[in-house]
């Protein structure tokens with residue numbers, strides 16, 4: 001039995017930011033022959049205040065801050081079987097994303113089950129043969145270029161001809177236990193200057209993805225939701241083609257100073273979902 005520490009309105013923590021914008025940072029997701037991960041960027045832990053979103057009177061929304069906590073029970077009892085995730089959980093999350101965002105169509109195209117592994121240098125969650133760990137580096141999953149690439153891929157596969165507006169959201173939940181260990185912090189998009197976002201390459205064996213890494217800006221307003229439960233989902237925006245909508249929500253896992261030492265490592269599932277608006 002693990003007790004939830006009393007919720008405090010805000011905590012002091014550090015987040016791993018990008019230190020310099022040039023040259024374009026490159027991170028290799030698999031270790032080299034010497035076992036070391038390779039990256040060209042320069043990073044620095046920066047002290048931030050992270051507020052508990054539950055302590056706020058007015059709830060944050062996807063269309064204003066760029067993230068939103070939803071009550072969303074799931075029929076899933078375990079996330080061990082890929083077929084069940086794709087067959088059952090994808091449908092549940094498509095329906096949730098579609099209804100929260102008012103989209104005409106929702107298409108889940110990716111998921112990741114994470115379990116924090118201590119002592120692993122894994123800024124984006126190492127994938128070296130084992131379950132990805134938590135992602136401690138501040139980032140946004142898509143740039144405009146990689147978001148558009150994903151849209152085109154889905155349009156070609158599904159024979160979709162025209163799209164007026166599209167967006168990508170993540171839907172993030174614990175697989176089991178309330179989240180006390182390594183919670184996820186999200187940044188209010190209204191406090192992000194476009195100059196804070198730096199395109200970076202993530203190199204996998206078979207492809208290279210483009211994400212944003214983030215330069216520190218004291219204006220950034222960070223939030224997490226204390227002790228997220230299994231029937232809660234955090235939605236956050238990864239891209240939006242509408243110019244008047246939140247677009248890139250920086251996020252990262254952090255060490256909560258009040259986490260009891262015997263707390264089991266965090267386990268979570270995140271879904272990436274493309275939204276199409278008629």
Ligand code: OGA
Nearest residue numbers: 134135141170172253270
């Ligand atoms: C994400 C993400 C990090 C984590 O959901 O896109 O980067 O540690 N998550 O869960």
Ligand code: FE
Nearest residue numbers: 139140141251
């Ligand atoms: Fe991410």
